[in-house]
Amino acid sequence: MADYLYTLEMRLSPDQQRAVTLLQDTARAAGMNVYLTGGAVRDIISGLPIRDLDFTVQGNALKLQKDLERAGAEVAAADDDLKTLHLTLPGGVRAEVSTARTETYEKIGKPPVITPATIIEDLRRRDFTVNAMALSLNPGSRGLLMDPFNGVADIEAKLLRILNNYAFVEDPSRLIRAVRFSARFHWPLEEKTQARFNAAKENNYIEHISRSTIGPEIEQLAYEDDPLHVLRALEKENWLKILVPRWTTAKVDTAGLSALLKSRQQMNELGYSPNPAPAVMYFLTARLGDKDIADMRKLIPRKDLVEAWKDLEDNAKELAKRLCGKEAATPSRTWRLLSEARPEMVLFLSVTARQQTVAHKIKNFFTKWRQVQQKIPLPEMTELHITPQLTGYSKIAHDVFMLLLDGKLRSRTETLKFLKPLAPPPPPVPAPRRGRWAKGTPDAASTTAQPLKKRGRQSAEPATLPPAPAQPPKTESVAGVERKPTMPKSRKRASRDKQKKAKKK
Numbered sequence: 407m408a409d410y411l412y413t414l415e416m417r418l419s420p421d422q423q424r425a426v427t428l429l430q431d432t433a434r435a436a437g438m439n440v441y442l443t444g445g446a447v448r449d450i451i452s453g454l455p456i457r458d459l460d461f462t463v464q465g466n467a468l469k470l471q472k473d474l475e476r477a478g479a480e481v482a483a484a485d486d487d488l489k490t491l492h493l494t495l496p497g498g499v500r501a502e503v504s505t506a507r508t509e510t511y512e513k514i515g516k517p518p519v520i521t522p523a524t525i526i527e528d529l530r531r532r533d534f535t536v537n538a539m540a541l542s543l544n545p546g547s548r549g550l551l552m553d554p555f556n557g558v559a560d561i562e563a564k565l566l567r568i569l570n571n572y573a574f575v576e577d578p579s580r581l582i583r584a585v586r587f588s589a590r591f592h593w594p595l596e597e598k599t600q601a602r603f604n605a606a607k608e609n610n611y612i613e614h615i616s617r618s619t620i621g622p623e624i625e626q627l628a629y630e631d632d633p634l635h636v637l638r639a640l641e642k643e644n645w646l647k648i649l650v651p652r653w654t655t656a657k658v659d660t661a662g663l664s665a666l667l668k669s670r671q672q673m674n675e676l677g678y679s680p681n682p683a684p685a686v687m688y689f690l691t692a693r694l695g696d697k698d699i700a701d702m703r704k705l706i707p708r709k710d711l712v713e714a715w716k717d718l719e720d721n722a723k724e725l726a727k728r729l730c731g732k733e734a735a736t737p738s739r740t741w742r743l744l745s746e747a748r749p750e751m752v753l754f755l756s757v758t759a760r761q762q763t764v765a766h767k768i769k770n771f772f773t774k775w776r777q778v779q780q781k782i783p784l785p786e787m788t789e790l791h792i793t794p795q796l797t798g799y800s801k802i803a804h805d806v807f808m809l810l811l812d813g814k815l816r817s818r819t820e821t822l823k824f825l826k827p828l829a830p831p832p833p834p835v836p837a838p839r840r841g842r843w844a845k846g847t848p849d850a851a852s853t854t855a856q857p858l859k860k861r862g863r864q865s866a867e868p869a870t871l872p873p874a875p876a877q878p879p880k881t882e883s884v885a886g887v888e889r890k891p892t893m894p895k896s897r898k899r900a901s902r903d904k905q906k907k908a909k910k911k
Contacts, residue, residue, distance in 0.1 A: 410451075410541060411549025414442070417450045421497025422459060428495060429461050429503065430543040432473050438465035441525050441540040441552075448536045452561045454591065457629055458500040462528055462540065467491055467503045474503075482708040488520065492708050498681065500629075507531070511576040515614035518576070526554060533580045534587070535560045535567045560596070567596040574606035579619035581612055582645045586623070589639035590630060612648055621705030624649050628683035628711060633690060634663055652698055659692035665757045672772060673753060680749035684714040688754070714750070721748075722755045729764045737775065737811040744771045778810050786821045790829035802828055 418426065426442065433440035442450075444460035463470070467489050471481060474493065483492040489505040506528040509518035523531075525540055532538040535557040542550040551558075560567050566587055574580055584595060584603060595603055606612075630636050638655055640646040646653050666689060670682050691699050703712045725747055734740040744752055744767070752768065759765040782803050783792065792802060806824075809815045815824065 410551045413450060414541060414549055417453075417456060419456075421495075421499050422456065424497060425459055425495040425499040425501060426543065428474070428477055428479070429459075429501070432470055432477065433461075433463050433465075433543075434545070435473065436465065436470060438463045438470075439525070440464075440543045442543060443525075443529070443540045444532070444537050447539045447541050447551075448557070448561065450541075451539075451558060452536075452591075455631070458502070459495075461501065461503045461543075462506050462525060463503060464506045464522075464525060467505045470503060480710065482710040485707070487517075494710060498679065509576075511572075514575060514611075515616075517616065517618075525552065529554055530569065532569060533573060533577070533583060535569060538569060564591070564593045565596045566593050566599060568599045568602060571602060574602055575611055577619065578606070578611045578613075578615040579623060581606055581643075582615075582623050582640065582648065585639050585643050585645060586626065586630075586636055589636045590632075607643070612645070615648060617705070620649055621707050624702055625706045625708060625711065627690065628686045630686075632667075633686055634658060634660060637690065650694070650698055650702055653691075653694060657691065657693040659689045662692065662757055663689040666753065669753055669756045673749065676772065676776070678749045678752075680753040681714075682750070682753060683711055684718050684750065685754045685757075687711075687715050688718055718750075718754055721751050722758060725751050725755055726759060726761060726764045729767055730761060734767065737770070738808040740767050741771065741775060741808070741811060744768065775811060779807055781810070782807055784821060786818060786825055790822075790825050792825060792829055796830060798828075 414426075415423065429440055440461055440463045442459065443462040446456060446459045448454070449456045468484060468486070468491065471484065471491060474491070474495075475481060478496040480494040481491060482494055484490070485492075488507070491503040493501045493503065495501050506523050506525050508521050508523040508527050509531045510521070511518050529538040529540060529552065535555040537557070538553075538555045539557045540552045542548055542552070555569055566584060568574070568580070581603065584599075587593065588595060594600070627633050627636060634655070637646065637658065640649070641655055646655075663686070666682060666685050670680060673680055691702065694702075703715070706712050728734060728743060729740065734743050752771075755764065756768045756772075759768065783794075784806065787793075787802075787806070792799065796802075802825075806815065809824065815821045
């Protein structure tokens, strides 16, 4: 249990950790047990990127909606039949909160009968073993892994295995999901799973797919790291036409999609985290008709993705117009404008901008101006003791950067002229050292003692002190016998020389 608790804390980003804490506290306040489930657990254990978080509660998940909204969550969609919430949590974390349930399929092609269930029963209804795991977020068992179908072993073997022989018959959308997962992870289907897949494909079970399951499969393409690769895999199995009849890889703007993914990587390296999903859908459907695109948007459950996709071009045109106007007349103004713009708009415009001026400014924003920013702190700042420890340093550094962008600090003289009024006061001059104190004073550090004069060796001892009494010469005791202290060698030598001179006379 402790090992998975440590893994949970280490693999999640700070925003995702806060999202887990929020769901944990909200469910606990409502008296519900809550678990991290599905793909989130699979990605935590396998080391793959954690794209979103799936939570399962033992209770009605819809009852948590108001509390989550008060905590800053945005509800993108709510499914009353499955009692599931699609959320965007603070920090841009995508999440899904579902009710633990069982699904009974009484007839092929008909919706399942939904009933509330325990977490173990909920895991039993899922598609693949690697997705049928849960991590407890409850007091006393937090971090406990529930893996009733040995999904960890299949993660280690890098295999996709269905939970039962009727998985593709009960829910034909799992045929599409199997291809999508296999293309994303580069994991093959387990031998028996592959046989069941081939049988389902041969018997054309895909005709019985529910329309409500098509939308989530379309949506997931927007979040793939390599969506074109997944799209080609689906087209190879003839599943792409199941999602949209006239959708093919020929309808994709491959050049634009490639440039988008490259720009996203560049922005990630610079510390930006744009959501590329709307732009990905734009390029995946670039050559589809308006009617087909409108039908796709109706099927996608997350309406925030749909709205962002719809408004993408209009918002990008508005930002381009601002970049060509007075609001971006100087490099410093352009920097402020692009820094305050939504990262998704900057990402999309970096690929689709037609005006050379706009493209040039965005390119400078990512390259040339970053190099100018790396020059701070300037040598003159260090010389004047303008360091990060100084109060207000961040503002000074920002102002210097803005002036450098506009070419207003071209020389050392101009730089010093600007920085000197902002520099901290010089440190105080140390007090001069005082002379040596006279010998024999009772306290050399006291204020009554006087230093010796430079000339003469007279004592500065106060006249009021009585003269020290003569002390008898000290004696030393060796083995109980007292003896007088020995005469220094220099005095002995002088005494001998005096005796020799007396004899000569």
